[in-house]
Amino acid sequence: MDKLSVIIVTRNEERKIKRCLDTVCWADEIVIVDQSSDDDTVKLSKEYTDKVYVVDPKGYCEPDRKVAVSHTANEWILYLDADELVSPELKEEIMRVLSGQNKNNSYYIPRKNIFLDKWIKGSGWYPGYVLRLFKKSYVNFSDNIHTDAIPITRSGYFKNPIIHYTCENIDEYLYKMNSYTSILAFQAYKKGVFIGSTNCIIKLFLVPLSRALHKYLFQAGYKDGFYGFIIACFTFLTVFMMNSKLWEIQYSDTFNMKLHTR
């Protein structure tokens, strides 16, 4: 049977990290890369594993996946976020892969997204496959926000989901949304996306609206009732925020930008 390394990239997750680590303590090795948390994340993590590495904060965790992988000893990697957890059924399924019953080198795992208290089935949130279990020499990593590792060979699909707690309350969701949209706007700016007087109504109103309607009507957001409606509204808000921040970058009076980390 092959051995498994679990990698987690964290920042200020003291309220969630224990819940996550409790469900993967059966793994052979846990590697945690912490982006200089201000709270007790590192202390809590050390109760579970010695391999805790502290790096500089980057605003999102994707660039540090490579760092985490470089510290692992085993070939098989399970990548988790601090707000996710592994159910017992998923553990069994992973065990079956490790014992050599399946021949693929990487696996997509479905994700059960919990928004506030509810499991969201519509809005394109389920199954929402993510590439999380893989042999480290068979994938490439991208540094972009909200991207998966890219498999080199054909990958398999899991049946049992990872459980993902997206947020506990609305303040937290908005806070995350605000941070992510700043990053996304900056990336769009570097790519050369332009918002001018000709397309501002499209970019700032029609695109957000069509995305929201797409989620609510065509991806069956209405199935989740009021929760689906909230998600559609937040979709509108996210796209609107992203594009208005892009506009802000373009039209700032003195064009004086710098990347700011603490």
Add this chain to the structure above:
Amino acid sequence: MPVREKLSVIVGTKNAENDIGDCLESVKWADEIIVIDDFSADKTIDIARKYTDKVFQRKMTGYPEQMDFGVQKSASRWILVLDADERIMPALEEEILEKLSRPTDASGYLLRRLNLVLGREIRHCGWYEKNNIRLFNKEKVNYDLRLKYLVRMRVLGSLGMLDNDLIHHTCRDLYEYFKRVNLWSTLNTEDLIERGFRVNNLNGIFYFFIKPGAIFFQKYVLKAGYRDRFVGFLVSLLSGITYFLTYLKLWRRQSRGPQSTLWKKSWHNDPVMPGEIYYIEKRFQ
């Protein structure tokens, strides 16, 4: 010539090291400066100490209570209340001194705030109206302490008017603006809960669908927000969104019961520039 009334300035702060210096510099002329700080994690207090000895630290239990604490500490009868992101320009300074040096019936003065959003002046959208009492006689005007975050004042007697504007740096970029929208809607929710307001299936249709749209229409069309160009549109739209979020948070709180640790939540507590993101910093002025 009659003696000029003495003036105390009260400034409420939290994690405002970027603003507090300029703010206190603009009110140096006052007879007394009192800074009430809500346990800032940054250099706010050190900077404030350069201007005044009267720096108090007090846990924020509600904005009116915080300011009332300052009023009790003040030595003079006339009070000027400021936030760290507000500035007194020389014209307003002269006007205030002139009002204080002649006898008056007024127990307080209404003034207008000129909000700067992304470095642009907001002169419409309903944001540029004389509805703030910042200069008042503490014997005749006091705060309504029943409200936690919104400000309502009890006034005995009549109010005068100040003609010059108070400059308010509402936000310097959109990151900060959305952060404020998040905070404002939480604070509104707190006050709605305090008043015992509830949303249900019936009035929800009004509060989730109609009211945000109506607020946008009011600010953008009726209050001529369109004359502030794109920033006017942003301000109007985000006002509507703030109302939507307020009722959404209220709905959430109703179904979950009280979570009264509002000010401990890290997503409100950190300073305006958290290191968590690639922050795009610009200087608009």
